[in-house]
Amino acid sequence: MSNKVNILDVEFDKQTKAETIDLLASRLKDHKKTFIVTANPEIVMYAQRDSDYMATLRAADYIIPDGAGIIMGAKLLKRPLPERVAGFDLLKDLLAVANCEYLNVFFLGAKEDVVRKAVTNVKQEYPNLHVCGYHHGYFDEKDEKVAEIVKKAEPDLVFVALGFPKQERWIKIHFPQFHKGVFMGVGGSFDVLAGEVKRAPLIWRKLNLEWLYRLIKQPSRWKRMAFLPLFMLKVFQTKKERVNG
Ligand code: UDP
Secondary structure (H helix, E strand, O other), rough: OOOEEEOOEEEEEEOHHHHHHHHHHHHHHHOOOOOEEEEEEHHHHHHHHOHHHHHHHHHOOOOOOOOOOHHHHHHOOOOOOOOOOOHHHHHHHHHHHHHHHEEEEEEEEEOOHHHHHHHHHHHHHOOOEEEEEEEEOOOOOOOOOHHHHHHHHOOEEEEEEEEOOHHHHHHHHHHHHHHOEEEEEEEOHHHHHOOOOOOHEEEEEEEOOOHHHHHHHOOHHHHOOOOHHHHHHHHHHHHHHHHHO
């Protein structure tokens, strides 16, 4: 049985969060280069209209379902995914693995003061991991100088917080030059690590309502939510085509 679920041409991995972490921990141990994307409906919809970005997603080793909408879409297609795996939770679990294994971690992205604060907090919470470097996220993604800095640091893990689609593009462009490393786009996670942005309380997350909490806190995000019905509609259309075809 395939361990992928195809939603609008994006191949999601069908693992639980615990299985995902086990898999990534073993890849880290074996120094297997890995490109992870955590995708939500907004990312899937963006890939529908940008073929370059779709090709970037195809280059990923794992696409993780980050968002209640993805879980709903999979259910609608009768190809359920076990659970939502929030990008931020995966980031925290990977930091915990890095802490146990004394790994090198690079933080790339966000504003200079934000990434610096995030690094300070990470060092405090995970004293055994080694922050081998960090860099703010305001540069051209094709810039080789920044990629060189990351490469010289010899990271085992690279968290790229440039927001999508920039972070995935950066990974796709520079990935071939690295001989090891697990690379993951983490959106606004450094802002949370730095304590600048608060995550939804656990009960909201358990009820799959993190999106609503973020919308209440940052009403300007409504534009980003507006595509969710469109996403569901498109998934529904694919399902109908499948049944009729
Ligand atoms: N960012 C960056 N460089 C850019 C654009 C954005 O480093 O050119 C950072 C920004 O400072 C923020 C993150 O990328 O920390 C994007 O966060 P956003 O909330 O858009 O991501 P989400 O988690 O919603 O995908």
